[in-house]
Amino acid sequence: MGYLDSEQDSMRRLRGLGRALRSLAGRGGLVVGVIAAGLVVSSSMARVQPGNVGIRVNNIAGGVSPDALGVGWYIAPPGTHIYEYPVFTRTYTWTGNATEQSPTDESFNFQDKNGLSLKADVAVSYHIDPRKAPILFQRYRTDMDQIIAGPMRNAIRNAIVERAAQLGVEQIYGDHKAELIQTAQRRVQAFFAPVGLEVEQVYWAGNIGVPDRVLEQINAKIANEQAALAAQANVATARADAEARIAKAEGDAKAIQVEAEAIRTNPEIVRMRAVEKWDGKLPTYSGSGPVPFLGVQ
Incomplete structure (x- = not known):
């Protein structure tokens, strides 16, 4: 059996139901027939919700439709189930917090190279490539929640x-x-990419x-390293x-040495410095005669 056969069977049942309704109408049972028809039709339909892609699976024949289903209503005769996979980004967190x-x-739980036990909460964000959704189902044969919880x-x-x-x-x-x-x-991405996850x-x-x-040991070491860095600075x-x-x-x-050498080789520098520092006043007397200042030619 395939999907086409299942849908043809459903259509035959619906046509048979129509003939039964017409017969009931002739006998005054129209209301009962309408109710029965509604129940049959509703039980043979399934909907793919917005943001998802559908995978039609025939649980009797064991077949998986090669084409993903878009958003909308589809015939799902007995023995047929439509699985939904998200094509928008979803996030799941594995945490030790019981309130989440x-x-x-x-x-x-994992260990370092010395066998020390460590623990961490980890989260993942993901979506399904709609073109490969049938491949994903063929690989794991279950819904998205079970894929997240398991593989x-x-x-x-x-x-x-x-x-x-x-x-x-450390x-x-x-x-x-x-x-x-x-x-x-990177390893997880490479592992799931071929199946569209x-x-x-x-x-x-x-x-x-x-x-x-x-x-405590790690914090102490960090503190010591920071202190050492501060000391080095x-x-x-x-x-x-x-x-x-x-x-x-x-x-x-070096400047003094250069200046001394310049004075030794050129005594006129002393007079030039004196002129630069002269305040414009004539020399004053000291003892029996005036203090010599500069020779004037």
Whole structure:
């Protein structure tokens, strides 16, 4: 059996129902017939909601329609089910907070390269490529919620576990935190892309849980490193100040040396300096005679 056969059977049943209604109408049973017809028709229809794409599955024959269904109403005869996959961006968070999406702890557990147990909430945003939606169903044979809870969660967890096992806790909690989740994202994207599950982003949904004693050690080390950096900065500043003073002293000494050499080779410089500093007053007397000032030709 195929979809065409199922739909043809449905149409035959509907035509038979119409003949029965006409017969009932002749016998005064029109109202009952209309109600019965409404029940039959409603039970044979399914709707694909806006923002989704539909996959028609024949549960009796085990067939999957190769073409995705757009938004609208479709005939779904007995034995037929239409699964819906989102074509718009959806987000799911695996968290240990019981007040959010699940009452159970769904956070991820993993270990660093030394076997230290760590824990984190992780979120994913995704959508389905409508052209590949039938391929996605053929791969997993279930709805979107089950894919997220099973294959998606497993793929992300495995990617995080694999990369985290190559890093120390200080790296995971520190400078490799972003790199770890980005590496997991790239691996998950590559894994699901062929079946049309487009993973837009995988990201930490909170801080990485580290044992208190380890966190204290990490914070103490960070504080020590910051203090060391501050001390190095102070030393560098002091060294720079000392070097500046030495350079200034060397420059002053060099200037004096140059000036002394200039005076030795050219005595007129002394007279020129005296003229530059003269305030315009004549020399005053001291002792028995005037203080000599400048020789005037």
